[in-house]
Each structure stands twice: as C-alpha cells, then as structure tokens.
Amino acid sequence: MNIAKQFDTLWYQGASLAFVATVTGAALAIASQATGPRIAEAQARKTQAALAEVLPRNSFDNDLMADTVAVKDTNGRTVTVYRARKAGVVTGVVFGMENKGYSGTIKLVMGVDRGGRLTGVRVTGHTETPGLGDKIEIVKTPWVLSFNGRSLDNPAPAQWAVKKDGGIFDQFAGATITPRAVVNAVKRGLDLYAAQQATMLGEPAASAAPQS
Amino acid sequence: MSEACASAAADSVPAKPTPPAGPNYGALMKDGLWSNNPVLAQMIGLCPTLAVTGNATNGLGMGLATTAVLVLSNMLIASIRNLVSPNVRIPVFVALIASLVTLIDMSMNAWMYELYQVLGLFIALIVVNCAILGRAEAFACKNPVTAGAVDGFAMGLGFTLTLVVLGGIREILGSGTLFAGASQMFGPAFHVLEVTLIHDYKGFLMMILPPGAFFVIAFLIAGHRVIEQRAAKRAAAAQAPLPDGAHA
Numbered sequence: 294m295n296i297a298k299q300f301d302t303l304w305y306q307g308a309s310l311a312f313v314a315t316v317t318g319a320a321l322a323i324a325s326q327a328t329g330p331r332i333a334e335a336q337a338r339k340t341q342a343a344l345a346e347v348l349p350r351n352s353f354d355n356d357l358m359a360d361t362v363a364v365k366d367t368n369g370r371t372v373t374v375y376r377a378r379k380a381g382v383v384t385g386v387v388f389g390m391e392n393k394g395y396s397g398t399i400k401l402v403m404g405v406d407r408g409g410r411l412t413g414v415r416v417t418g419h420t421e422t423p424g425l426g427d428k429i430e431i432v433k434t435p436w437v438l439s440f441n442g443r444s445l446d447n448p449a450p451a452q453w454a455v456k457k458d459g460g461i462f463d464q465f466a467g468a469t470i471t472p473r474a475v476v477n478a479v480k481r482g483l484d485l486y487a488a489q490q491a492t493m494l495g496e497p498a499a500s501a502a503p504q505s
Numbered sequence: 506m507s508e509a510c511a512s513a514a515a516d517s518v519p520a521k522p523t524p525p526a527g528p529n530y531g532a533l534m535k536d537g538l539w540s541n542n543p544v545l546a547q548m549i550g551l552c553p554t555l556a557v558t559g560n561a562t563n564g565l566g567m568g569l570a571t572t573a574v575l576v577l578s579n580m581l582i583a584s585i586r587n588l589v590s591p592n593v594r595i596p597v598f599v600a601l602i603a604s605l606v607t608l609i610d611m612s613m614n615a616w617m618y619e620l621y622q623v624l625g626l627f628i629a630l631i632v633v634n635c636a637i638l639g640r641a642e643a644f645a646c647k648n649p650v651t652a653g654a655v656d657g658f659a660m661g662l663g664f665t666l667t668l669v670v671l672g673g674i675r676e677i678l679g680s681g682t683l684f685a686g687a688s689q690m691f692g693p694a695f696h697v698l699e700v701t702l703i704h705d706y707k708g709f710l711m712m713i714l715p716p717g718a719f720f721v722i723a724f725l726i727a728g729h730r731v732i733e734q735r736a737a738k739r740a741a742a743a744q745a746p747l748p749d750g751a752h753a
Contacts (some may be wrong), residue, residue, distance in 0.1 A: 302588035313597050317604035324608050328615035335618040373622060389738050423559055424680055430691060 313427075317378035344375055344387045347404030347413030353382045358436040363490045373484065374493050376403075385412055385448035386493050387488070392478035395423050395470040399429070403440075403482050407494065410447075414479055436463065436472070445483045453480045509596060513668045537659025543636045544667040550636030555718040557627065562687045564672030568665025570627040571634060574609065575657035575664075578602050578637050580643035583653030587751070589646070598641045623670070623690045636664060650692050667725070675722050679707030679713035681686040 299305040312363040325418055327413040329390025345358045362374050374388040384407040392399050397420035414437045416429045428434040439462060445453075455473050464472045486493060524531030541547060544554055550571070557563045581601060589597050610628045613621040622630075631637065640660055645653040673683055688696040711717050 296588065300592070306590050306593045310593055310596060315598050317600050321604055321607060324611050327613045331615035332611070335615070339618075339622075365753070422710070424708050424710055483680070 302386070343402060343415065343417060344404075347387055347415055348377050348385055348408075349404055349412050351379075352406075352412070353379055354380075355495070357387065362492060362495070364492050366481070366485050367488075377491075383407065383494050386465070388482065388483075388485075388493075389417070390478040390482040392474040392481075394419055394474045395426055396422065397418050399471070399474055399478065401475065401478060403479060405483065405486050409483065409486055409490070410442055410444040411440050411479070411483070414475075417477065420470065421471045425468040427464060428465050429471060429475055436465075437475070439463065440449070440479055443479075445480075445487060506631065514680035530652075533652065533655050534659045534662075537656065537661070537663040538666065539663070540733070542661050542663040542667060542729070544664060544671075545641075545726055547639065548637075548726070549639045550634045550663045550664065551722075553627070553630045553634050554664075554671065555715065556630070558668055558672035558675055558718055559675040559713045560672040560682075562684065562690055563668050564666065564668030564670075565684075565687075566624055566690055567627045567630070568661070568668045569711055570624045570629055571636065571664055572661025574606055574628075574659065575637055575640060575661040576654050577609075577657075578605055579640055579645040580650050581605060581654035582641040583650045586648075587644045592699050594646060595642075598646075600636060602637055603632055604643065606637075636660065671718070671721055671725060674725075675712045675717050676700055678721075679709050679711075679717060681708070 341357055345353075353374075357375040357377060360376045360378065363371050365373050371389050372390075375379055376383050377385045377387065385404055387402055387404045389400060389402050390496060391400045393399075398420040399416060399419075399421065401413065401414055401416045403414045406412050415431060417424070419429065420428055421429070431437055434456055448461050452460045453476065455462050455464040455469060455476055457464050457469055458473065460493065462476050464471060481494050537543070544551065552572075553567060557567045578601075582598060585601075597693065606628065610625070614625065640657060644656045648656070676683055676685065681701065683696075683700045683702055684698040687698045688694075692751055712721070
C-alpha cells in the first residue's frame with residue numbers, strides 16, 4: 294500500500310479532488326450531449342400525446358408541435374396555440390390556460406374546434422389538496438369530461454360556474470375553490486378563442502398560401 | 506487507512522456502528538431490514554420518506570429507485586475505497602454520488618422514458634437522500650465491493666419495506682385504499698394489488714397531508730424500539746441464570 298503514504302500530502306488530496314471533479318464533470322457533459330436529443334424527442338412526443346388527448350380522434354394529421362402561433366391574452370400573458378389540421382384545413386386549436394387554485398397554480402390544456410366548442414380539457418399540473426382537489430385529474434375522476442362539447446353559449450354565460458355559484462358544473466364535497474378555478478380558466482380560454490379566433494385559425498404567415 | 510475512515514465514520518453515524526463483518530451476508534441483510542433499518546433505527550433519509558408516502562404505491566416506487574442507487578453507489582465507493590484520502594473523502598463521495606444519480610436520471614429520461622415518467626420524481630429526490638452518503642461513509646468505504654453491494658441491497662430493501670408500510674398505513678387511514686394507482690405506475694399486471702378496503706370512506710385527510718407522516722412514523726419508530734428492547738431483555742434474562750452459558 295504505497296499509495297496510502299501519500300494520503301496526508303497536500304498534492305495527493307488536491308490531485309485526487311481535481312481528478313474526481315474532472316472525471317465526473319466530463320462524464321456528465323458527455324452524458325448530457327448523448328441524452329439531450331433523445332430527451333427532447335421523448336418530451337416532444339409526450340407533449341404531442343397530451344395535445345392529441347383534447348382533440349377528437351382522426352381530427353388532424355399534422356405535427357401539432359410544428360404548427361403554432363402565439364397570441365396575447367387579456368392579462369398580457371403569451372399563449373402558445375397549436376393548430377390541428379386535416380388535409381391542410383385547420384380543424385381546431387389547442388392551448389394552455391392557468392388559474393390560481395386553492396394552493397398554487399392549476400395548469401390545463403384545452404382543445405377548441407372551429408366553431409368554438411370544447412373538444413376536451415385536461416389538467417396538466419396542479420398542487421391542490423390530495424384526496425379533495427385532485428379530483429380534477431382525469432385519472433382520479435372523469436369530472437373534466439363534463440366540459441366536452443360546451444361552448445360560450447352552452448351553457449349561457451351566467452351558468453359558466455360551479456353549482457354553488459348558480460352554474461351547471463359540479464363542485465366536489467369539501468372543495469369548491471379548485472373546480473371554480475378550473476371552470477373560470479376554461480371560460481377565459483373560450484373568451485380568448487372568441488376574441489382571437491382569426492389569429493388562431495389564420496394560416497402561418499404567407500408561406501403556406503402559395504401551396505393551396 | 507481504512508481505520509481512519511472507520512473512526513471518522515463512527516462519529517457521523519448515530520446508530521450502532523456496523524460490525525466489521527466479513528462476508529456475513531445474513532447479518533448484513535438482518536441489519537438492513539430490521540436491526541439497523543435506515544428509517545427506523547438510523548433515522549436517515551427521512552425527508553423523502555415523509556414527503557412521498559401519501560400512499561403505498563409511491564412508497565414502493567421511491568424505495569425501489571433508492572435501492573438501485575444504493576447498490577450502485579455502494580459498489581462505486583467500495584471499489585475506490587483504497588485510493589481516497591480520508592481527509593478529502595466527503596467531497597469525493599458527494600461528487601461521485603451526485604454524478605451517479607444525475608447520470609441515472611439522464612439515462613432513464615432518454616432510454617426508459619415510460620419508467621422515468623413514474624420514477625423520475627423520486628430519482629431527483631434521491632440526490633438529497635443522506636441514506637446514500639450515510640452508507641458510503643458507514644459501510645462502503647471500508648468493505649469490499651460485493652459486501653458493499655449486499656449492504657446497499659439490504660439497506661434499500663429495508664428502506665423500501667418501511668416506506669411501503671408507512672405509505673400503506675397512511676393510505677388505509679387517509680383514503681381507505683391500498684396500493685391505489687399501482688397499475689398506473691408499474692403496469693396493468695399490478696392491478697391485483699389495488700384494494701379498496703373501506704367503501705364509501707369519507708377520508709381522514711390529515712393522514713395524507715404531511716402531519717400524518719410524522720404521526721405514523723413516530724408510532725413505527727416507537728414500535729421498533731419496543732420490540733428491540735423486549736428482545737434485549739429476553740436475551741439478558743436467558744443469559745442471567747447461566748453465567749458461563751453456551752449462548753454467549
């Protein structure tokens with residue numbers, strides 16, 4: 294054990310620290326390079342699948358991720374809108390909305406067809422109380438399906454609320470704030486669609502025009 | 506030099522020092538599963554333990570991910586134990602373990618994306634799990650690679666079992682189910698694990714929220730201690746009448 298004699302020398306300790314730092318740093322850099330594209334690809338696939346979930350089956354044949362437009366909502370927040378096209382014609386759009394829930398922000402994606410009817414709503418992230426507020430997740434209860442087919446005039450604007458507030462959407466026992474936040478977010482999303490419909494459905498710049 | 510590592514390790518680990526076991530794998534397993542259980546006896550790694558055990562399924566996922574990392578990190582540390590100066594061992598171990606966990610995180614994300622969706626959350630939490638560094642300090646840095654692997658496996662299994670029991674108790678009391686969501690996490694085959702024990706249960710929310718974790722783990726630790734004390738008393742009683750007894 295010759296090497297053990299060097300343990301108390303400064304050069305050995307410094308060199309071993311430098312060596313470990315170099316090796317681990319290099320390993321992480323190489324791994325990051327090697328896995329980066331695959332991770333990005335997997336995440337893109339996941340986003341695509343999540344977007345596809347709020348659109349009717351067979352309603353689009355394009356790459357949703359590649360056909361986007363940015364619009365500003367009334368709060369000045371930039372919303373990325375993904376367009377669903379079938380044979381080049383826009384059949385619907387998907388975009389994300391968020392609202393403050395009982396604890397933290399609730400994020401959701403919603404699909405809207407050309408006529409302004411909801412094709413689906415999914416909650417993609419939240420920190421609501423487990424067992425109470427998490428019923429907005431599709432894996433817990435089918436509550437979010439109650440939005441399917443709704444639009445700004447179905448129900449009437451006054452009834453776009455949970456039952457406790459005189460609306461038509463169910464609240465959960467012990468949790469009203471969470472579903473209220475979701476209903477409001479979806480309503481705001483529909484308002485946004487109504488206000489920006491032309492931008493959302495429009496062709497992406499002039500480049501697509503010559504093809505048709 | 507291995508003594509330097511041992512003496513330094515003794516003051517940083519509150520529980521019983523690991524005996525300088527040779528390849529006594531049975532003792533290693535018993536240590537990890539019960540007498541020196543990472544949660545119940547050493548009380549390390551409590552932060553992820555308390556955070557994820559709202560149900561038994563999450564406890565199982567966290568336990569399995571930790572076991573895999575523990576085995577690998579123990580083997581890595583054991584294999585370089587004769588090259589590391591005791592004076593700089595902690596930064597070396599921290600750098601190696603953090604890189605190892607990050608590498609696992611990135612590889613799983615790239616090549617096992619489905620599994621990563623499920624366990625990814627836990628992998629990130631493992632970086633801050635001091636059970637990993639604790640075992641490197643207390644065991645792997647003074648034992649050969651195979652013993653390190655067995656110790657990592659035993660400790661990981663003990664960790665997993667404790668988390669499943671803790672999560673199971675909280676889940677039964679809190680929502681009346683057991684292993685809810687197991688099929689979403691581990692595949693449809695695990696649907697058989699999912700049981701609804703109490704139908705139309707109104708729920709006992711506090712057990713699912715963080716305070717419930719503290720209550721249940723307090724009872725588990727107390728129970729572990731009572732059983733250990735009874736066993737020690739019985740062993741002492743059995744020895745007393747036979748001063749030169751055969752059971753020394």
